[in-house]
Amino acid sequence: MAKVLLGVTMSLDGFIAGPNDEVELLHDWLFGGEHVFYRGGSSFRLDAGDVEILEEAFWMTGAGVIGRRTYDLAEEPWGDDPPFHVPCFVVTHRANEKVVKGETSFSFVTDGVESAIEEAKAAAGDKHVGIMGASITQQCINAGLLDELQIHIAPIILGKGIRLFENMDTDLIKLEKTKVIDSPRVTHIRYQVIR
Amino acid sequence: MAKVLLGVTMSLDGFIAGPNDEVELLHDWLFGGEHVFYRGGSSFRLDAGDVEILEEAFWMTGAGVIGRRTYDLAEEPWGDDPPFHVPCFVVTHRANEKVVKGETSFSFVTDGVESAIEEAKAAAGDKHVGIMGASITQQCINAGLLDELQIHIAPIILGKGIRLFENMDTDLIKLEKTKVIDSPRVTHIRYQVIR
Numbered sequence: 001m002a003k004v005l006l007g008v009t010m011s012l013d014g015f016i017a018g019p020n021d022e023v024e025l026l027h028d029w030l031f032g033g034e035h036v037f038y039r040g041g042s043s044f045r046l047d048a049g050d051v052e053i054l055e056e057a058f059w060m061t062g063a064g065v066i067g068r069r070t071y072d073l074a075e076e077p078w079g080d081d082p083p084f085h086v087p088c089f090v091v092t093h094r095a096n097e098k099v100v101k102g103e104t105s106f107s108f109v110t111d112g113v114e115s116a117i118e119e120a121k122a123a124a125g126d127k128h129v130g131i132m133g134a135s136i137t138q139q140c141i142n143a144g145l146l147d148e149l150q151i152h153i154a155p156i157i158l159g160k161g162i163r164l165f166e167n168m169d170t171d172l173i174k175l176e177k178t179k180v181i182d183s184p185r186v187t188h189i190r191y192q193v194i195r
Numbered sequence: 196m197a198k199v200l201l202g203v204t205m206s207l208d209g210f211i212a213g214p215n216d217e218v219e220l221l222h223d224w225l226f227g228g229e230h231v232f233y234r235g236g237s238s239f240r241l242d243a244g245d246v247e248i249l250e251e252a253f254w255m256t257g258a259g260v261i262g263r264r265t266y267d268l269a270e271e272p273w274g275d276d277p278p279f280h281v282p283c284f285v286v287t288h289r290a291n292e293k294v295v296k297g298e299t300s301f302s303f304v305t306d307g308v309e310s311a312i313e314e315a316k317a318a319a320g321d322k323h324v325g326i327m328g329a330s331i332t333q334q335c336i337n338a339g340l341l342d343e344l345q346i347h348i349a350p351i352i353l354g355k356g357i358r359l360f361e362n363m364d365t366d367l368i369k370l371e372k373t374k375v376i377d378s379p380r381v382t383h384i385r386y387q388v389i390r
Contacts, residue, residue: 012346012370012386013360014209025367141352151207155370155386157336159363165208168354172220175207175350180377187375189382191207191350 002124003147004065004117004140006131007057008164009186011154015161016134021073022161026154029186030054040102041081049183057150061086062127063120065113065140068092070133071106084130087123089116091136113139134162142169146193149175153187197319198342199260199312199335201326202252203359204381206349210356211329216268217356221349224381225249235297236276244378252345256281257322258315260308260335263287265328266301279325282318284311286331308334329357337364341388344370348382 009026010016017023024031033047037054046054063086071090074082081102088106090096096108109116113136120129128148131140140146175191182188204221205211212218219226228242232249241249258281266285269277276297283301285291291303304311308331315324323343326335335341370386377383 012344012384013363018367025369149207153384155372157360157363157365157368157370159360159365159367165352165354168208168352170352170354172213172354173352174220175352177350177377177382180375180382182372182375187372187382187384189207189348 002062002121002126003128004121004131004145005060005128005148005150006137006140006146007150007152008132008137009152009154010164011156011158011161013157013159014163014165015158016164018158018161025156025158028154029152029183032185039083040085040104041079042083047184049181050186053152053181053183053188057130058083058085060128061130062124063129064088065116065120065129065131065136066090067133067136068094069135086127087120089120089123091116091139114143114145117145134164134166137164138167141165141173142167144170148178148190148192150188150190153189155186197257197316197321198323199316199326199340200255200323200343200345201332201335201341202345202347203327203332204347204349205359206351206353206356208352208354209358209360210353211359212357213353214355214357220351220353223349224347224378227380234278235280235299236274237278242379244376245381248347248376248378248383252325253278253280255323256325257319258324259283260311260315260324260326260331261285262328262331263289264330281322282315284315284318286311286334309338309340312340329359329361332359333362336360336368337362339365343373343388344386346384346386348384350381 030044033045035046037044082104085103090108099106174194179190225239228240230241232239277299280298285303286308294301369389374385
């Protein structure tokens with residue numbers, strides 16, 4: 001059964017973007033290194049140890065679930081061939097025709113995050129569902145849908161911006177730490193949710 | 196010159212205590228292990244890899260700065276011989292006679308955190324100043340006084356409680372990651388503030 005995975009870069013103080021949605025400083029590990037890595041129309045510049053992390057993230061993911069706001073913000077930078085190359089499901093109140101860009105499709109789901117996760121699981125085959133964005137993450141945590149977290153901790157204190165963990169309406173969640181990989185520009189920590 | 200160091204255990208979602216100041220689940224790495232470690236009237240139970248971390252933390256610290264709220268909450272659990280064994284400075288609006296307990300003293304500073312840090316630096320000799328508590332941390336960050344952070348990330352999402360990083364009134368702060376030590380119950384990451 002497909003698991004629901006969150007992979008996200010977070011500042012030490014818990015932000016995944018600045019107050020105006022800026023991510024450049026957080027994403028230095030994706031674009032500041034020496035090793036060029038292409039995926040669809042996107043190119044990344046990674047440190048050697050991070051190449052495997054990004055490859056594995058793409059390889060594990062068979063479908064995506066994202067919020068409408070993330071989609072609207074990222075549509076332009078992602079360009080004509082976004083890097084996902086899997087079916088993605090956009091949780092929104094506004095119905096929209098399915099959008100296909102390169103090898104990535106975006107279907108618009110208007111009946112909530114649980115429905116989007118269900119569709120994504122069905123589409124993921126023997127791989128997993130990746131989720132993106134603070135709001136979708138919070139909705140998945142509150143609905144008990146999240147299975148694994150891979151947090152890339154960037155060495156920065158932003159002070160303000162979009163907080164990953166807030167609006168939480170859940171009891172505390174115990175995690176099992178399954179992997180820590182330290183890298184020059186970032187620290188990767190992977191956790192499983194204990195149920 | 197003495198540096199100002201923050202050493203604190205934080206949940207993955209950024210809390211250093213629960214909504215009623217509970218710290219038990221966060222501090223599993225201090226009390227859930229096999230190796231007994233005594234310091235003053237306190238005893239800790241650590242995993243093998245964490246013994247050195249705690250020893251080093253005590254060894255590096257020549258003076259402490261804490262908030263009045265932390266002091267009031269911790270006075271009872273710390274008992275007659277708190278584990279610090281250094282001069283501590285309590286930032287407060289209420290003047291108070293100096294309190295000596297075992298090898299630890301508490302002086303009450305009523306003219307603000309900068310003054311308390313200055314007194315602590317003078318008292319720290321060739322060691323460093325350790326700070327404790329969310330409010331003191333935020334005040335030190337906002338005043339540009341913090342030099343190093345050692346964050347012990349506990350594998351738990353608390354959802355609510357006392358957040359370490361908020362009320363920030365500073366530009367973004369770039370950090371240099373200097374050390375990562377992974378341990379069964381916690382991940383230790385040490386950063387220097389880049390100025």
